Amino acid sequence: MASNNLIGDDLAISEILEKPIENELIKVLKKRSNSNNFKFSIEFGSKKGANFMGNVYRILYEDENHNQSSLILKIAPKNLKRRGEFALRQMFLREIDMYDKVLVYFNEFQLSQGVDLEKDGFNEFPQYYSSISEDLFESVFLEDLRIRNFEMVNVRKETITFDHMSAVLKALGKFHAISFALKDQQPEKFKQLASLAIEQFWTQSHDMITEFEKCFEVLKEEKCFDLFEKIKKSVGDDYYSTIMCLASSQAAEPYAVICHGDVTSNNTMFSKDDEGKPNKVKIFDFQFTRYASPVIDLLLYLFCTITKELRDQHYEEFLHIYHDSLSDLLRRLGSDPQKLFPYEALLDQLQKFGVYSVFVGSLLFNQFCADEESIKKVEDSDCFVFHFSKDSKAAYNKRAMDMFVGLDRLGYI
Template sequence: MEGKQSCECSVNNYQRTKIVISEEFTYDLQNSINKIIIEQGYGTYEIDAGKVFTGGNNFLGELYEINVTGYNSEGHKETSLFLKHIIYNDDFRVYSIPEVYAREAFVYKELSKIYDELQVKAKIPLGERFKMVKSYNETNSKVIILDNLTKKGYKTMPRLDVMSVEFAELSIKQLAKFHALSFVLQNRNPEYFETKIKTIKQSFVFDDYWNELAKKMCDTSTARMDDATKDKIAKFFPISLEKYPKYMNGLHSKIKCLVHGDYKMNNVLLKEINGRVSEVIPIDYQQIYYGCPVIDLIYFIYAASDRNFRKQHLLYLRDVYFKTLTSFLNYFDIDSLFSSEDFEKCFKDSLDYALMYTLYMLPMFLIKEDVPDLAKDNLLEMTIKIDERFYDRMQGIVDEFIELGIL
């Protein structure tokens, strides 16, 4: 197994630096890669390994590309792997890093197979199915090992951009199918659902540390706003601290299923044909939990849109979600579980969640590329530099909720 040091080179939306596997990886991780090579039937082969730097897309894992080229009994063969390896940080107190890795391993190793079987049995056309990246059996609670789809033309949207409506529409359709499969699983195998899905609680710990972190991020979000607006947000902030955990635990809604928990633009891979988005595949299931699907939808829209985008497309995308959910459930002969009126009411009643989480988290989504090292840093002590586009986007969100009478 060989690798040579080289300078960084651009690969889609990230930087890649060659590494030596025997020096970079633990023995267990080297063993996992060797097992994959054996399973793929390689006789002779070469390995090119690189560490990936996403410029702010990932904080809680070390990312790698492993490209294997060689020969097996059938001739020339290539295998490209994408690895996300756990980091440990005792100062990271907002949730358990090992726990969220275990959740993602569960999705790729167990739940993905169940969802695939459900869709096959329902004879859903390939083009209409919920899509997932292929994972390898060596995936575990310390490392997620996936098919490297960048080699097949997939990439992520530039994380600082406002998303296109075609990307939003395709992504929301996939989200609706992900939620629908949870409802199907509950219908087809209620015992499994009760023990393996409903027991998955959201991962954040809402304690004094969280409150202090939320205040720090809220101050960052409002730093350039006028005093009158800051006063409005100051009055709203304690209300948000009380209400936000209820949203995250699904206590506000009777509509519940397995939700993604971190469905934002750079957690969706896309493929383009002639400059237009033709396909999307959701990724990154570390934050799954049993909760309200409307929260996933609101989270996605507000994380990657500006006020003008929402004025034009918010209600349309809401309706795309509901229509997709309903039509996808029809493949399984399941009638709509709730009316469009109930869904719209839940959406309207939950909308202030968007204001809460963007005040808390949007600065981290629009951080500049010199990101903090969360393997070392305490969140309360870190200094972040935010892209200038953040301030207009956050102001647009605040103005929107002032008009709605929430602020």
């Protein structure tokens, strides 16, 4: 028995949960509550701007014995024009495949090699409950990480610390290690899994080109004309040809892996130890998964999220944290990291693909810095119209300059 509670200003559940989604939700709640008699309500599940490609809700439920819990429901936008422009159906099907097929097999493979998932395996993603792949009703039902005291970092108000960054890099090292091990030991199975991660996001879009050029123009605004010319030379005249090359598996081989593709502060949550320091991370939102260079997953945090000061002080240490984590799990999975992905190869991949940062940074900095009231969902007709006050434009320029200067200092552009 489900209640039809309200969300926000008299927005009824019936306005959000169309019948196929409500039916699946009832099935999930029956299983999760182990009861046929429960009630539920719904609230928004993420802060504004955190989930550009979907609508996220928190389902709060209570069984007949007054036991309470919650889960996360992510629903695809309905706007047909935007669904076509941004391949939203394909993006949701990608995420469903990741949770339902790829990550399930990653777990099975780790267990078959004697890895303790909870102790030291790759387990840094939320529990998957169910999904809907039916056209126009695409949805994913996931664990609510707040129950385990995981929280998102609001980069507008908080700073990503060394401990945050270490947790992310250790998790990514383990995540990528599984791809390398499977490529080594089960190449046909890995080929099958990698086929579920073919690039599908970067398509021609005038709006995105405008955003790229807006970001590059910051160099002129800050009187860095030589660096502007260097960036323009690095990205070329055909931005999308450059992007597709950078995001391709062919250019990354023999080191291509199944990447998350969008590892940002909006897609990570952290728990803390008894001293209040971040000690664990969970990574979610697998819509942008791609088979590409492993460094694609490192760049978004290293150059688009953390401060220049933290990066300058710990950059080499961060790379070793990532590679040590990857190497450790790779050995325990039965493969040789020195053969499959030596540290020198990591440095070469960063040199080769580092410029990818400028394209994703051009989009992320809007989300991080624009006036919050101007941030829209992808289904809105003006989703790429961002407004900046004097302060928010200054914040945008600083992030862009820190990225450009960092990439230039390391010789990535």
